[in-house]
Amino acid sequence: MKAVVYEAFSAPPKIMTVPDPTPEPHGVVVKVMATGVCRSDWHGWVGHDPDIQLPHVPGHELAGIVEAVGKDVTKWKIGDRVTVPFVGGCGACPECHSGNHQVCDRQFQPGFTHWGSFAQYVGLHRADINLVGLPETMDFTTAASLGCRFVTSFRAVVDQGKTSAGQWVAVHGCGGVGLSAIMIANALGANVVAVDISEDKLAMARALGAVATVNASEVGEVAEAVIEITRGGAHVSLDALGHPTTCFNSIANLRKRGKHVQVGLMLAENSTPAIPMSLVIARELEILGSHGMQAHRYDAMLEMMRSGKLAPEKLIGRTINLEQSIDALVTMDRFEVAGVTVVTEF
Incomplete structure (x- = not known):
């Protein structure tokens, strides 16, 4: 063959x-x-x-x-x-x-x-x-x-994030995983904020149901931007890229008792990212993995x-x-x- x-x-x-x-x-x-x-x-x-x-x-x-x-x-x-x-x-x-x-x-x-x-x-x-x-x-x-990408996002949003209608969901990275997560969260009735550095990908995110977008290359503090849009932070947030910056922002933009789901792979030099653990403790945040x-x-x-x-x-x-x-x-x-x-x- x-x-x-x-x-x-x-x-x-x-x-x-x-x-x-x-x-x-x-x-x-x-x-x-x-x-x-x-x-x-x-x-x-x-x-x-x-x-x-x-x-x-x-x-x-x-x-x-x-x-x-x-x-x-x-x-x-x-x-x-x-x-x-x-x-x-x-x-x-x-x-x-x-x-x-x-x-x-x-x-x-x-x-x-x-x-x-x-x-x-x-x-x-x-x-x-x-x-x-x-x-x-x-x-x-x-x-x-x-x-x-799609099934991983489905499990991340539905089974791990337990996303429900009316919640705010932040998706960091609008590649295949992120765009899938946006579509799935929107279908569940959640309000999605999409984060990326590409206007083309953010436009696609809006077409798939994102109610707000953040261009990470144009704002000083991504987490603060998401918190402002969601009036207190996301209930569920996904790092769909797999990078120390998107991982950190995904955790930092959560409201109290929110869930961060790590979907993007964190390998090689990115395998041990810095985590805002003080926020995890003070806000009683959950950090979850999702693997297929x-x-x-x-x-x-x-x-x-x-x-x-x-x-x-x-x-x-x-x-x-x-x-x-x-x-x-x-x-x-x-x-x-x-x-x-x-x-x-x-």
């Missing part, structure tokens, strides 16, 4: 012909019909993920058609249209038994622990636990855009999509081919493209 492969961290990836995957007894092989290009893939490419073994095929936001099925798989057959969370559970550890596959002790992550979806085919493990069937009405491009979403939670999100309350297709910025994915991957840290980039030609 054709795949994007890098043989050293930060070295230019190449299109190569590599062996087709074969299914594990508990797994399937999926013909990739679409795959998103995510900043997490960039983190992997530069060497921030210790699970990656070289040479490596990136890609974890995928949708496609089941091509081959392992002998122990009971719920899926060849031809099924599927997607998969970027964190898969083993099904046997205490976390999986509690329903928390997103923090499985022996988790499977396509594009990180194993070869991913920047390829014509990808092998997926523990299919009966981790695969999600796609509605016939959903196209593969939209389905791929769910894979990491379990396959069994997709139904709630898909129902909101079926009803028209969520329209993730609006987040798609451009579609490209597999060759173009190389440039899209290595330039992810420039934040040049608004919306989600999806590979649709292999």
